[in-house]
Each structure stands twice: as C-alpha cells, then as structure tokens.
Amino acid sequence: MRVFKMEKGNLVPFLRSLEEFGEVWGPVKKGNSFVYAHEDPEKFDLSAIRTLIPAKKFFLPKVATILKFKNGAWTDNRECKKRVIFGLHPCDLHALNIYHEFYTRIYEDPYYTSNREATLIIGLSCLPDDNCFCNLTDTSTIEEGFDLFFTELDDKFLVWVGSPRGDEVLAKRKDMVEDITQNDIKEYIEWRKKREKMFKVDLSFTGLPEIVSASYDSDIWDKMGAACLSCGTCTMVCPSCTCFDVEDEYDIRNDELNRKRKWYSCFFREYSMVAGGHNFREARAERLRLWYTHKLVGFMSEYGEPACVGCGRCVVSCPVGINVLSVVRALTGEKNDAFWAKTEVKQL
Amino acid sequence: MGKPKIGIYGLTGCAGDQLNILNCEDELLKIFDIFEVKSFVMASRAKDESVPLDVAFVEGSVSTEKDLEELKKVREKSRILVAIGHCAVFGGVQSMYMGCEAWMERYKKVYGKEDAVTISPPLEPRPLSAYVKVDAVLPGCPIEKEPFLKMAGLLAQGVIPKNPDYPVCAECKWKENECLLLKGEMCLGPITNSGCGAICPSHNIGCIGCWGPIEEENFAAGIALLESKGYTLDAVIKRFSIFGGTERGEKLAKYIESVKGGCNG
Numbered sequence: 292m293r294v295f296k297m298e299k300g301n302l303v304p305f306l307r308s309l310e311e312f313g314e315v316w317g318p319v320k321k322g323n324s325f326v327y328a329h330e331d332p333e334k335f336d337l338s339a340i341r342t343l344i345p346a347k348k349f350f351l352p353k354v355a356t357i358l359k360f361k362n363g364a365w366t367d368n369r370e371c372k373k374r375v376i377f378g379l380h381p382c383d384l385h386a387l388n389i390y391h392e393f394y395t396r397i398y399e400d401p402y403y404t405s406n407r408e409a410t411l412i413i414g415l416s417c418l419p420d421d422n423c424f425c426n427l428t429d430t431s432t433i434e435e436g437f438d439l440f441f442t443e444l445d446d447k448f449l450v451w452v453g454s455p456r457g458d459e460v461l462a463k464r465k466d467m468v469e470d471i472t473q474n475d476i477k478e479y480i481e482w483r484k485k486r487e488k489m490f491k492v493d494l495s496f497t498g499l500p501e502i503v504s505a506s507y508d509s510d511i512w513d514k515m516g517a518a519c520l521s522c523g524t525c526t527m528v529c530p531s532c533t534c535f536d537v538e539d540e541y542d543i544r545n546d547e548l549n550r551k552r553k554w555y556s557c558f559f560r561e562y563s564m565v566a567g568g569h570n571f572r573e574a575r576a577e578r579l580r581l582w583y584t585h586k587l588v589g590f591m592s593e594y595g596e597p598a599c600v601g602c603g604r605c606v607v608s609c610p611v612g613i614n615v616l617s618v619v620r621a622l623t624g625e626k627n628d629a630f631w632a633k634t635e636v637k638q639l
Numbered sequence: 640m641g642k643p644k645i646g647i648y649g650l651t652g653c654a655g656d657q658l659n660i661l662n663c664e665d666e667l668l669k670i671f672d673i674f675e676v677k678s679f680v681m682a683s684r685a686k687d688e689s690v691p692l693d694v695a696f697v698e699g700s701v702s703t704e705k706d707l708e709e710l711k712k713v714r715e716k717s718r719i720l721v722a723i724g725h726c727a728v729f730g731g732v733q734s735m736y737m738g739c740e741a742w743m744e745r746y747k748k749v750y751g752k753e754d755a756v757t758i759s760p761p762l763e764p765r766p767l768s769a770y771v772k773v774d775a776v777l778p779g780c781p782i783e784k785e786p787f788l789k790m791a792g793l794l795a796q797g798v799i800p801k802n803p804d805y806p807v808c809a810e811c812k813w814k815e816n817e818c819l820l821l822k823g824e825m826c827l828g829p830i831t832n833s834g835c836g837a838i839c840p841s842h843n844i845g846c847i848g849c850w851g852p853i854e855e856e857n858f859a860a861g862i863a864l865l866e867s868k869g870y871t872l873d874a875v876i877k878r879f880s881i882f883g884g885t886e887r888g889e890k891l892a893k894y895i896e897s898v899k900g901g902c903n904g
Contacts (some may be wrong), residue, residue: 294809316727321815321817323817324817326815341817343812343816343817344812344815353813354813406841425891430674445702506690517856517857517859517860518857518861518863518864519860520806520808520830520857520864521829521855521857522737522806522807522808522809522828523806523808523809523812524808524812524818526899527808527809527813528812538795539798540793540794541789541792541795541796541798542671542788542789542792543666543667543669543673543788543791543792544665544788546671550798554809554813557804559809560804560854560855561804606817606869610818610820610821610829610864611860611864634863634864634867635792635861636859636863637863637894637896637897637898639859639861639894
C-alpha cells in the first residue's frame with residue numbers, strides 16, 4: 292500500500308478539489324452528535340467519533356424508489372449520484388466491507404453496486420471514546436475497502452492509498468502531498484501505541500460465538516424482551532444491518548406507481564410474519580435473540596467474522612440500554628447496570 | 640370498469656380529517672377525477688346515498704346511537720371501509736378514560752345531567768372497529784395529506800392499503816435526529832404509529848402520540864423508562880392517555896389497578 296503525507300492546511304483545499312468527482316460529504320456537528328452532510332469541507336469536524344446514522348445510508352438509502360411503472364412499462368430508477376464520503380473510521384469501513392460481501396457475494400444487488408461504484412471513499416483515523424470497542428471486535432485497523440485513508444498525526448496526515456482510483460486522485464494532486472520519511476513512520480508507530488492504550492471497555496469477546504449459542508435458552512432474553520420497546524433504533528444505527536422492506540406507492544398526481552425500498556428492522560412486527568398472519572418471532576425476546584445470534588454467531592459461520600464492528604452506536608442509542616456491551620456483560624456474568632438489567636418491568 | 644364510487648363521512652369528531660382532504664387543493668380535481676364521489680357533505684350538499692360504494696372513508700368516533708346507526712348503514716353499502724383519523728381508528732381523545740367504570744359519572748360532570756344531550760342517546764366513545772369490520776386505517780390527528788393521497792392512490796388501483804407497522808422512532812432515525820428520550824424528554828415515539836415523518840421530534844418536541852398506539856406497544860417498559868427519568872406515574876399515564884384510545888385505555892386501567900389498586904378516571 293502506498294503512503295504519502297499531507298500538511299494539515301492542505302486538507303480542506305484537497306477535499307474541495309474533489310467536488311469535480313462528486314458531492315463531498317463529511318461529518319458535521321448536529322446538537323451533541325454528528326451526521327454526514329454535504330457541506331463545505333471547512334465545516335467537517337475531524338473529532339467526530341461516530342455519526343448518528345452510519346455511512347450505509349449512501350449505499351442503501353433509507354427510502355429509495357427503485358422502480359417506476361407508468362403506461363404499462365417498468366423503468367429502473369437506479370440512483371447513483373457521484374459522491375465523495377470523507378471521515379469513515381476503521382469500524383465504519385469494516386462495516387462497509389460487510390455490506391459489500393452481503394450485497395455482492397451471492398446475489399449482486401445492482402442498486403448497491405451502482406451506488407458503491409459512484410462513491411469515492413476516504414477514511415479517517417480516530418481516537419476512541421468510552422463507548423468504542425473495535426479493539427475487541429478486531430476492527431480497529433483497516434487494510435482494504437477505501438480509496439484513500441487519512442491518519443491524523445500531530446502536524447500532518449499520512450495518506451494511505453487503497454485503490455487505483457485513490458492513486459489516480461492523488462496523482463492529479465501531487466503538489467498537495469509529499470513522500471514520507473523514516474521519522475514519519477516512527478511518529479505513526481508512536482501514535483498507534485498511544486491509541487491502543489486509549490480503549491476503555493473492559494470486557495472479553497473471546498469465545499463469544501460459543502457463549503451466545505449456549506445461551507439460547509437463557510432467561511436474560513426474556514428479561515431484555517420485557518424492556519425492549521421494539522423501536523428499531525438499534526437496527527437503524529447499526530452499520531452492518533442490511534434489512535429492508537419493499538412497498539408500492541401509487542402517485543395520483545402523475546399516474547405513476549413507485550416501488551420503494553426502505554430500511555426495515557427484525558424488531559418490527561411484520562418482519563417474521565407470513566401469509567395467514569402466523570408470526571415466527573412473536574415475542575420481543577425471540578427477536579432480540581435473533582439479532583444478537585445473527586450478529587455474533589450466524590454471521591461468523593457464514594462470513595468468518597462477527598457482524599459487530601465495535602462502533603458503539605447501539606451503546607449510545609438504545610433508550611433502554613440493550614446493546615452489544617450490556618448483552619455480552621449479561622451473557623458472561625459480568626456486572627451490568629443497563630436499564631433493562633436493573634429494572635423490573637411490570638408486564639400485564 | 641367505471642370509476643370507483645366513494646363516500647366521505649364524519650361521525651363524532653372535529654371534522655379535521657375531512658377538512659384535510661379538502662385541503663389537498665392541488666390534488667382535489669384529481670381525486671374527483673379518479674373517484675366518483677357520491678357523498679362528501681363537507682364539500683357539497685349534493686349527495687346520493689342510494690348506491691353501493693366501493694370505498695367509504697369514515698372519520699369520527701361512535702359517540703351516539705345516531706353515529707352507530709349511520710356507521711352501520713355506511714358499512715352495509717360499502718365494499719371497503721376505511722377509518723380515517725384518530726377518532727375513527729382508536730376512539731379519539733374523547734375515549735381516553737376508557738376502561739374505568741365511571742363513564743356516566745363523568746358524563747354528568749361535563750353535561751350537568753344524564754339526559755342533557757337530546758339529539759341522540761349518548762354512548763361511551765369507541766372506534767369504528769368496536770362495532771363493524773374495518774378494512775383499512777389511516778391514523779393521525781388529523782390525517783396528513785401525503786399518507787391520504789398514497790392511500791387514495793392504492794385504493795384507486797384496487798389495492799387495500801396497509802399502514803406501517805413501525806413506530807415514530809424509525810422515521811425519527813431516518814431524519815437523523817438526536818433521541819429525545821435519551822435526553823430525558825417525555826417522548827412517545829417508541830409506542831406511536833409512524834406516518835407523520837417524526838415531525839414533532841424533528842423540532843425538538845417530544846412525541847405526544849397523535850397517530851395512536853402501535854399494535855405491539857410495550858407501554859409498561861415505556862412507563863418504567865419515563866419513571867426512571869424522574870416523571871411521576873400520574874404524569875406518564877396522563878400523557879399516555881391523551882391519544883391512547885379505547886384499547887390502550889383498557890390496558891392502562893388494568894395496569895393502574897395492578898400498581899395502585901384503583902381506577903385513574
């Protein structure tokens with residue numbers, strides 16, 4: 292992998308220059324959180340740890356019209372706006388690689404593929420906060436799945452080239468980068484050591500697939516199910532959740548039928564419902580067990596890695612504290628002060 | 640096949656749902672073009688009640704004997720009956736104390752005496768589904784233009800529309816809002832039907848629940864969560880009741896009885 296360095300002052304002009312490739316999106320502040328937005332790169336906040344909604348929104352939009360039907364004929368409505376996405380951290384890129392596997396390996400999803408092809412992906416290093424645990428899921432560093440990756444050191448960025456397209460982008464902007472020196476490598480190694488020491492979550496993920504499998508009949512699922520609101524938040528914010536629903540809408544304004552695809556969740560009622568009204572997963576406890584088994588066991592056996600990348604979005608998003616960390620704590624007998632674990636919810 | 644024949648009716652309620660259909664100003668001609676509108680008294684006093692309907696839209700709760708009689712007539716002549724608006728779907732704010740025994744007591748408190756309303760004998764307010772088969776619902780207080788137009792589009796194609804099964808939280812996440820519950824606000828997003836586009840939380844106002852309870856609402860967890868954030872049980876029950884409708888009202892009454900040993904009404 293080729294690597295260059297860039298002066299900090301060159302970042303904004305560099306990102307601005309990428310508008311010729313497509314809309315440049317990056318993390319900006321919203322309240323106390325961050326969202327990816329199409330703004331002037333000057334506004335991008337490099338301290339953003341995790342955005343409210345992950346970058347999957349660019350590749351599987353929350354709601355998108357995929358087909359149109361008018362005057363007796365279908366037309367494909369593939370949206371592939373050219374974009375540059377800046378600021379994806381190693382966990383986000385791992386999640387995107389999971390997306391890529393899921394949407395290309397067995398059945399290629401043409402909507403995903405065209406969105407992916409239209410997107411230039413630029414990663415950015417990060418320093419973990421209290422809810423980051425990518426060190427436990429083995430996703431704290433990234434080798435592939437990006438065009439360029441920026442590592443922020445004290446006075447410069449190291450710029451890693453991850454694809455021929457990334458190489459081309461830099462080749463056209465040679466005056467903005469320089470070759471690295473031995474000293475830069477030394478600084479980088481020091482930075483990595485410092486970063487590794489910053490992870491705070493004190494928990495072991497060793498042997499987790501076996502523990503989750505063995506806990507199939509555990510009563511903690513019922514305890515969690517009593518508190519779960521089925522709001523779907525965990526699945527919306529999870530960067531590796533891929534599920535969607537398809538729905539037809541008829542627009543009377545121009546006599547056109549729109550087939551829409553929107554994000555959907557295994558926590559919603561109709562997810563496991565079949566014709567006749569039978570529901571395979573009627574209880575919230577069953578849906579929770581499905582989600583955690585899928586993320587930590589099922590995905591592992593199919594793709595060789597868990598579908599959790601340690602980004603911490605579920606940790607900061609679930610109103611009742613059901614998240615990968617509190618669930619693992621409960622399953623492994625660790626102290627657990629999540630709302631769902633310490634509250635007796637009175638069910639009727 | 641001719642144009643589908645429709646009728647738009649109102650029982651007890653503020654008529655806001657019918658009004659919002661009229662408010663579809665740019666699309667109104669189109670609606671009158673794709674449907675043969677047989678009855679819509681808010682738009683025109685010219686009406687024909689003698690023909691069977693393909694679709695009847697009914698707003699309002701059943702709050703009097705007269706409402707019930709009219710509803711039965713409409714049901715009988717309509718192939719598809721659609722309940723529109725919170726009152727028709729859930730019972731409306733007027734049904735918020737359902738489940739408590741003291742309905743007539745409250746009635747007297749409001750109207751002064753037992754036979755105060757002379758137009759028609761009163762009934763404890765209930766949604767349409769308490770009396771007749773309802774084929775589709777469009778919640779909201781009042782209904783929103785876009786979901787109504789979507790529904791009308793599908794009905795014109797002969798499809799019986801289905802309301803989303805997910806709560807406001809889903810749409811709120813799509814809007815990339817910070818969660819108000821996590822900030823300690825009283826927000827009913829997780830137990831309320833979506834369709835509004837999470838309009839209140841998007842303006843930093845907690846969801847009040849005007850699209851009614853989702854089918855699988857876990858309100859017990861909702862109560863426990865809000866209590867843990869410092870709200871009193873009474874305050875939470877009040878908020879849950881406003882747009883809780885008949886069904887949640889009954890469940891809440893049981894819940895209150897089990898924790899407090901009495902009715903909240």
